[in-house]
Amino acid sequence: MIEAIFAFRAKPGKEDQLREATLAIVEPTRREEGCIQFVVLEDINTPGTFFIRETWRDQAALDEHFAQPYLKALGEIHKEILAEPLKQHTLKVYD
Template sequence: MLHVIAEFTARPGQEEALRQALEEVLAPTRAEDGCHEYTLLGDAARPGHLILRETWRDDAALDAHFGQPHMKRLIARFDALLAAPPAIHRLRELG
């Protein structure tokens, strides 16, 4: 299993637009082969800071995810929505 934490920080004034854009990809991503979890979380202490908690079967499933049409549309909007590039952490269980 591959676990991913993806962190997004909205540009000022784009907080709601970012949340909506990320919500739009939830259902199609959850339907992808190899996706075990895809959960959007909000940071209560930092409005505009959103986190996706993901679990994938393997690296190949995650790599295929980035090629999906819904993800290409989302990524194309990042310049307008994000204050900085997303931080994507690929993690594996160690114990």
């Protein structure tokens, strides 16, 4: 299994827009083949700071996820409303 963790923060005043755009990809992502878990988290103490934790069957499933049109659309939105570049960690899961 592969786990990916993303961290990102909205520009001031863009918190609601980022929250809405991020939550819009939850359901279609969870329906993807190979998606085991997909969770969006927001920092309680710093609204507008988000994390996504996702678990995939394998790297091929994660690669397919990255190719989805709705994820590419979110990337375009990120260009306008993120305070800094998205941080990504891709991890191998050992059971």
